[in-house]
Structure formats: structure tokens, C-alpha cells
Amino acid sequence: MDIHVIEKKWVKKWKDAKIFESEVGSRKKFFATFPYPYVNLSPHVGHAYSAIRNDMVIRFYRMLGYNTLFPFGFHATGEPIVGAAKRVKKGEESQIKAFEKAGIKKEEIEKFKDPEFIVKYFVNEWVKDMGEFGLAVDWRRSFYTTSLNQEYNAFVTWQFNKLKEKGLLVKGTHPVIYCPECDSACGSHDRKEGEDATIEEYVLLKFKLGDEHLIAATLRPETVFGQTNLWVNPDTSYVRIKVGKEEWVVSEIAYEKLKWQQKDLEKLGNVKGSTLIGRYAKAPMIKKEIIILPGLFVNPNVGTGIVTSVPSDAPFDYIALKMLQRDENLCKKYGLDIEEIKKIKPIPIIKTEELGEFSAEKACNDYKIKSLNQKDLLEKATKHVYKIGFHKGVMNKNCGKYAGKKVELVKDKVSEEMIKNNEAGLLHEMSEPVVCRCLTNCVIKILENQWFIKYSDEIWKKKTLKCLNDMRVLPEEARNVMKNMIIKMKDKACARKSGLGTPLPCDPKCNIECLSDSTIYMSYYIIQKHVHNKEVSVKNMKPEFFDYVLLKKGEPRIVAKKTGLSEELIKQLKKEFEYWYPVDLRNSGKDLLTNHLIFFLYNHTAFWPEKYWPKAIGANGWVTVDGMKMSKSKGNFVTLRDAINKYGNDASRLAFMDTGEGISDADFSTKAALSFKNKLVSIIERVEMLKDVKGKDKDVLDEWLLSKVQKRIKNTTIALKDYLNRTALKDSFHGLLNDVNYYYDKKKNLNTETLNYFWSVFSRLNVPFIPHTCEEVNELLGSKEFVHNLKYPVFDKKLVNESVEENVELLKDINYDVKNIIKLVGKKPKNITLIISPAWKYDFFKEFKKAFEKKKDVKELINLFMKQEEYKKNSKQIIGLINALVKDLSKLPDKVTNQKEEFEAFNKNKKFIEEEFNSEVIIVKAEDSKNLKAQTAIPGKPGILIE
């Protein structure tokens, strides 16, 4: 049997019958989406995972009676496709090889110089592969993004005009890591070095010195209240520059940096560091004249090469000051009066419990730092002081109006105040050097007049938080991740100079970037069906069209006239939107939790009333292959096509869904996939063999199987409602197969009715996981209908039989024990005698359980039982049991029935034991046995005697 042939057959049948093409109706609907993939590659197994999870939920809800919709779009917005096309044009080896590896013929490569061709090529590949994979997708609703698709382009244009109208699209300024050679922002993927570099914000403090300003850079503006002096490196050459109307003195390197961040900069001349020493400059905020001292430790590459000194809270400053105060020669060299220098004392400004008011001094003592040469220790101490000071510190009385306030709360306020009073400015620095792929050193540039989406807007934020709060998020821990992100949200720059996309209406030279043009497009799937049907095209898509269909604005008669569409059609579109919206589930990889999904929520709250806000988000982890991150170099890169060819659709689906769940990563195990493939074949074979099953008699095993099946149904349904694929599979697939294996194994004369029922349930219950196999099984069972059109199995309480299940469990236990003993004895038994626990033990165990809940003391418990006549005669055994039970309560049997019931149960089922061991089984009550083993018997665990 070839499973691939079977799967292909069903994929075709579904397609021909259009069972996944969804139309509005009167039934309840379920609309599930997942983020459209970026189409610069053919799909690989990682892509497939989120799609399968969505597919699983869709099939489940479909069989619960919902009208389901699963659309599938494609994302082409952004840089990579254009980049790849450029690289092909340039004839770059690696890029061409990558395409060739993806199965593109050499003579075709030429065409990949055109981004549009790349988009169309891969969209086609995706539809082909995903289609063959049998997803329950309504392919009429597929589209790709960017201006290459005029209709979608019109939709996004409308969206951004609306955002602007609402005041949510604003202009602003922001710093980026920038490559001067490429003349564009240099993202982490474009870098050769410094991928992890971040932008740090230094506050530039202005110290008035005559007509000039010495500019010192600091990361701790709140410590200005403790300034005692300035450090200037006497050996460094500084430059005097004109900044607007002011003259600044900074290091040469700082000037180079500032050029990118300040307007109207002009170099006036050089200043030798040593010439500044000993002079006094007026410090910002405290407005005090402080002395400029020689700081040989000052690095001209960092900040501005000028440092303000706060010896109370900065270990470097503290040690440098102490050293200078001892160094008569150095003072003399720069003409300083050492006695004056010695008068400089740290000014306490921040107090913490751990470090007191002189944290730098304390830290230096703790770390045993004596000299500036201990640079590593000084850096450690600085970090430590900062961490404690910032998070736990409180500003003291020397800090003016900030006294008594927490450091973390005032830090920004202090710098804001100084900037406002023109006592300070800003300098952006990279946390580490960045080199662009083009080998140019990057700088930080301040981009001006950039368009931002105003995600920082407090009202909008609040609405979005409410939306998140009211929806389901699965798994739950994803909610916290998102919540924290929303709270932290700043405005998002939404325009890019390069890459594909929709032009920003208010600045058409720029395209809308990839995460901003994909926030409310789920609504566009509804419109796309009509574009596909050629009923609507870009010329109809006036703003009034979207206003009416999506926002219910306007008179149908006027809108129809304006758009050139019939009134009927636009009414129909509006109706469809109102039917399918809101999105019931958006399932996504966890990587989108802190960006795309947030924007998705934000924009929905901006465009629609609560009624249309998304109902649920599901997140899943990454996919690894055989425990390793998928990569081409490791040779473990599996495309979806590979998986389909090798394992088939259902086995691949199982390999995903059986391994990962929730936000942790899923491991696609190739061995497991292969083993699933075999298992699926054997399932179909078994069902084919059903025709030879003729048995009519029913016994405990039939009842047991039916009862087990009910529990499997119940557990599967509960798990699926929480999108827990793995948990669900444990019951629906593995559980049921284990159950039925036991049945096949133990049942002498297989019962037709039982097995037909079983496989019918199996085939329906597993549709979300292995839809093709289920169709085949369903057909073999004689159904004329698609299994997808049948009802999902419903838990039937009447078929649950607890006591039968317990009996079978009991039998399993006994078999296990007997087998062990036989192994020890090492001979084939003639007789097996099971000695049922004496009647009093049943009472004892029951009473003990109750008594133990109240009293835990061994002696008290013994006394309690010894008071009772009926137990006295078994005192030895009782004391032994109590001691053992108190030590380890697990010895207490799960369930205590009574002797009569257990005796009857064993008698009824003894034939199974006899068959198992092929020997006679004798069942006696302990009271009727003289054998010593009778004493070891307890409820649920008979004494066993092998002869």
C-alpha cells in the first residue's frame, strides 16, 4: 500500500468538492488565520508548523459544526527579495547557489534579477507545496502584498490615510545605526561586526568656560548634584567646534560622531588638553564653578573625552581624585596647588542601604581597589554601584527639588530639565563598534522628519491592553510577554527607503515597512475572494469602498456610484465582513509575539469597535530537526516538499504535533516521522482486515474498550479547545491505539460491532491530526460522506464503566506480579493461587485513610485501632501496616472496595489469567487459606502462590 497515493487521492477529492471554500451562512463561524509567510524561499518544515496548528483547529471546529475559514496570504514587503535580486544581478555566487539549491535551473536564474519574478515564482511554489500538503485552506483568498498587487496596495494606502486622519501617524526624529557608504540604516543582518550593538544615550553636559562650553558626556545625569571637578586628558588634542550659536570643546573623535547627529557643525580649531587644566568651568544644574583636573584615564574615544567627576558615586572618579591628592609631582606639573586639591571631598547625593551615601568609596574598599591600574575591578565596581544606586537609591538633601525621590524615577527628569534649560544635549553612542557588510564603519545618524506610528499613545495603549486582557492567549505565559511589550511600546518608524512595499501616502518616496503593512489584512481576505472572482478591482477601490465594507460608513447608493460597483455587491461584501469578523484565532510563531501580534492588536483597536477585536491568539515555538536548529550547513534543512515526499502529509503532521506544544520548541524527528508513516499504513491495513472479523460475543474487554474510548474523546476535546496538539494526540492517537492493541491482544474472538465503533470514533477523532488517513478509514468503514462532514465524536457518559476499567487494571497488575514471580521461580507454573485479602483489611484501610487525615502520629494511630476489638486479634499485622503506611502513604491502595466484590471480580475474570499463563488459577479468600502468603494479601493486591 502506498500512503502517498492515498493522500493524493484525498487532496484531490477535497479540492474537487471544494470543501474548504467557505461562504457566509447561518451557522456559527470560526475564522482562524496565521501570519502570512515571507516568500523569498520555498516552504520548509518550520513554516509548516504554525500552518498545521491553525489547520488542526480549523478541522476541529469544522467537525464541531462551525462554518470555518482558513485563508492563506503571502508577504513580499521589505528588503530581502530586492536584495536577493540585486545579488543575482551582481552575479554573487552564494546567492545563485542558494537559488540553485532550491531547485531552480541554471538557465532560469537570469529571471531572478527581477524582484517581481521572485515574488511570483515563490508564491507559486508555496501554493503548490501547501496545496499538496492538503491544508484546509480557501485558496481563492490568497494574495501577495506590496505595490505589485494594486488591490492590496489600495487597501494599505487606505489604511494609512485612516491612521493619519486619526492622528496616529506622526512625524518625528530618531537615531539609527547608519552606514555612510550605503547611505542607509544598517540593521543587524546587514552587519559584518557588531550584530548585537545597541544605541546608548549619553547626556552631554555643558560647562561654561568663558565663551566656550566644555562638553562632558555621562550615562548618569542624576549624579550632577555630586560634581566636584572635571577630568580632561592633558595629552589629548581637543577641538573647538561651532554648534549653532555655541562653541563647544570636545575630542576629535566626538566631533566626528556629532557630525551625524547635529546640524550646522563647524570646526574652529584645536585645543590641547593640558591648556585647560587648572581652570574653572561652570557646572550645569548646580551652577557652581568647578576645577578642571588632569585625568590620564580619560579615553577620548568614549563620549566626548571630557568627564565630569562625581567621586561620591563613581569609582573611577573617586580613585582618580585620591591618587591625584597624593601625587605632588603631577600637581606641580600642571601648576596645581595640592592643598586646594586635597580640599575636594565627595559630595553625598544618593543613599542606599547596601552602600550608604559614599557608594564609590565603599565599593572601592570592598573590591580592594587602590589604583586606576585595576581597570577590570573598577569597571566591576562601577557596574555594581550603578545597579544598586539606580534601582534602590534615593536622592538626598543635596539634590534640590529631587531630594527624597527614587533614583530610577528622577534620572530622566534631571536630564530633561537640563536640556530644557540649555545646560545639556544628547549624544548617541553604539555599545560596540559596528562594521557594515560593505566593510565601512557605521555611525549613529539622527534621522529627521520620519513617519511614525504612534504606538506610545496612552489612550491607544490602554485600549490595546484591554483588548489583550479580554482575549484568550494560549499558552497563557504569552500574555505576559505581550502585556509587558505593550506597556513598553514606543512609536514605530514605519517608512523605508529601500525594499518592496506600498508607498506611504504622505511621503510616497518611502515604502511602508514590513511590520506595518500587515496589521489588519485579515479583513482583506474577505475582499480578496471578490478580486479573485474578478468582481472588484483596483479601480473600484476608492476610500469610500473600504469605509463602507469594513467600517459601515456611507450610503450604499452613493458608495455604489462612487466605486462603480453594484449596490448589491457592496452590500454583500459588507455582510461578509460582518459575518467573518472578528478573527477567532490567530496562531503564530512565538517570534512575532513582541512585534507583529502587538501591532495586530493595536491596529484592530484603532479601526474597529470592541465587537470586532480579535478573540484569541495562539503561539508556538520554533522547529528544530532531530534536536538541532535547522540550517543548510548542518545538512538538516528539511523543506516541506522533502517531508511530503519522504513521510507523506499525515506522518509529517504527526511528527510536528506529537513533539511540540505551547511556546517551547518543537522537534521534527525524522525517525519519528518514518515510524508514524509505518503506523498509519498499519492502521489502514487493520481496518481493511475488519471484513474478516465476525465475532459476536461481548465480554469485559468490549465494555472496557468502549469505556476507555469515552475518556479519550473527552480528553481530546478538552485539549483541542486549548490548542494543545500534543496533549490531544496523547489520547486521540497513542491512547486509542494502545487501548485497541490491548483489545486485539487479549480478546479471543474479536467483536465486529466493537471494532467498527472503535474505528469510527478513531477516524473522526483524529481528523485534526491525520485527515487523509481518517478519510481512508472512514471510507473503508463504508461511509459515503467525507469524514470532514461528519460530527466530531461526543463523550458518552453512559458507556463509561468505572468498575470494568478497574477490574482490567487489577488484572494487568496481577499479571505483572505473577509474571515477576514466575521469573524468580524459574519454572512453569501448574497452579496459580490468588489469595484475596481478609475481610477486615478492607475496613482497616478505609478507616486508616480517614484517621490519618486527622492524626499523623504513629502511636496515636496504633492506640486508636487497638481500642477496637475486631482489630485487636490482628494487632501484629496492624502495627506493621500502620508503621509502613505512615512512612510511605503510597502503599495505601488506590481504591478500597470490599472482599466480596474483589473475590467476584477475580472469579469472573480468571479466564484471562489462565489464558495468559496457560495454567489453572485458584482463587481463595484469606480466611480459607492456611498458607503464609495469606498474610501478605491486601485489598487490590492478593497474595500469590505459584505451584
Next chain:
RNA sequence: GCGGGGGUGGCAGAGCCUGGUCAAAUGCGCAGGACUUAAGAUCCUGUGGGUUAGUCCCUGCGAGGGUUCGAAUCCCUUCCCCCGCACCA
């Protein structure tokens, strides 16, 4: 640094919220068996360590303490790992 999540068998991964009936569901791998001419598949049995005329005992959930009659689970301390922090899709 900030935020989130983890550390359990050869591997992947349950159990933790709500302490005991739990140590390891489920899958993979491995070993043995049944079936088969044979192989594969399938099914059965076993799979932390130790011991065994007895269905058991000892040890074990990153490390160290504590609470409790009882801790993988609760509390404290400590070590280690992964992910996100935005212009990258």
C-alpha cells in the same frame, strides 16, 4: 541591564499552580520475544541503579539549606542554560 521561560531517564518531553495514591505519561532510541523462508513493518515484554521465593528495598528530579509525618512539587540561597529588547522578516 530589563523582561519572559527553563534545568526531570540514552533523547524529546509530562508531572510543579492545587505536597501524599508519582517518580517518570507519551513518543523516539535500545534489548528480548511473537509473526515471517527471511528482512522490514506490526504486535508483545523490558528499559535510572541495586537486590530478590515473592508482588520488594535503596537511591535518584541542577546544587545547598528550610518548612512538613511526608517535597520534583511550597520557602530561602546559589549555579547554569535559552529567548525577546524594534527597523530584522
